[in-house]
Amino acid sequence: xxxxxxxxxxxxxxxxxxxxxxxxxxxxxxxxxxxxxxxxxxxxxxxxxxxxxxxxxxxxxxxxxxxxxxxxxxxxxxxxxxxxxxxxxxxxxxxxxxxxxxxxxxxxxxxxxxxxxxxxxxxxxxxxxxxxxxxxxxxxxxxxxxxxxxxxxxxxxxxxxxxxxxxxxxxxxxxxxxxxxxxxxxxxxxxxxxxxxxxxxxxxxxxxxxxxxxxxxxxxxxxxxxxxxxxxx
Numbered sequence: 033x034x035x036x037x038x039x040x041x042x043x044x045x046x047x048x049x050x051x052x053x054x055x056x057x058x059x060x061x062x063x064x065x066x067x068x069x070x071x072x073x074x075x076x077x078x079x080x081x082x083x084x085x086x087x088x089x090x091x092x093x094x095x096x097x098x099x100x101x102x103x104x105x106x107x108x109x110x111x112x113x114x115x116x117x118x119x120x121x122x123x124x125x126x127x128x129x130x131x132x133x134x135x136x137x138x139x140x141x142x143x144x145x146x147x148x149x150x151x152x153x154x155x156x157x158x159x160x161x162x163x164x165x166x167x168x169x170x171x172x173x174x175x176x177x178x179x180x181x182x183x184x185x186x187x188x189x190x191x192x193x194x195x196x197x198x199x200x201x202x203x204x205x206x207x208x209x210x211x212x213x214x215x216x217x218x219x220x221x222x223x224x225x226x227x228x229x230x231x232x233x234x235x236x237x238x239x240x241x242x243x244x245x246x247x248x249x250x251x252x253x254x255x256x257x258x259x260x261x262x263x264x265x
Contacts (some may be wrong), residue, residue: 033061034083039181040137042144043084043123044263046181046237048245052076054257062247062257064127081123086264091123098131098147100156102165114162118169123264129249131239132183132216133261134159138171144265149183151191155198155215159223173228180233181261185240186215186248230250245262 034045036205051074052061058068061076092105095111101112102221105122115124116136117140122144126133131150138144147153147162182253190213199219208218217236224234241248247257 034080035181036238037135037177037237039177039233039235040135040179040263041139042137042263042265043086044135044137044179044261045084046133046261047080049247049259050245051256052079057252057255058257061259063260064258065129065256067255068257077234078261084262084264086123086262090121090264091125092117093125093127094148096127098150098152100149100153100158100161102145102147102158104165112160113149114145114151114165116145116162116165116169117144117265118143120265121237123245123262126261127258128181128183128199128241128261129256129258130184132220133181134162134220135179135181135261135263136162136166137177137263137265138166139176139177140175141170141172141254142265143169143171144263146261146263149216149220151189151195151214151216153197154219154223155202155204157202159220160227163224163227164230174230176229177223177233178224180217180220180234180236182237182241182246182259183216184242185249186210186213186218188240188242188250189214189216204218
C-alpha cells in the first residue's frame, strides 16, 4: 500500500508495513535494514515497485548517515541523506523507520528530490540543502511542491536537552519544541518557509510511525523493518 500526496503529480508514494512477505517482527512489507533476509527485502521491493510501474534497474538509494549531504541521483547506492535529479526515469528512494521522508517536485522545470530528515538532518537543514541542489538543476522555488511523509510525532519524540539546545543554536523557533519533545514537522515547515517554498505547495501526512500501520525503530526498540518514501519522474 502506497500513501500519496494529492499535490505531487508524478509517480511517488510512502509505504506502510502492509502487503509484503516478511515474517514477524518485520511483517510484512519490510523494504530495508539488515535484520530481515536479503531475499525477503528484495522480493518486497520488486512487488511494491511494480505496483507503481517501476523497476529495480533505475532505483537510486542511499547509505543514510544522518547528515545533510545531497547527492546527484544515479542508479545504485550512494552515501548521503538526500538526492536530486532532472533526469526522467530514475526512482529516488528514502528509507525510514521514524525519521521523516520528504519529497520535492518542480513539475514545470522537471526536477525532483528526496530527503531523509531525522533530528540530525533536520537540525542540519537537509530540506534547505536539497532545495539548493534542485535550484542548481533548474528548479524554481515558487514551483517546488513538497510532501512530508510519516515520522515520529512530537508526543513520542523525547530527546535530551542538549538536542534542544542544538536546535536553538541553529535558529529554530521555540515553537518547534515543548519541554524536551521536538516537533520535526514544524521544524521542517520552518525550513521550507525560510527557503521561500509556498505554503500552498506543502503537504504533510501528519501521521506518526508509532501507529500500527508503520515500522518504528524507537517503538520496537531497534528490531523492526524499514519503509520507503519514493519519487520518480
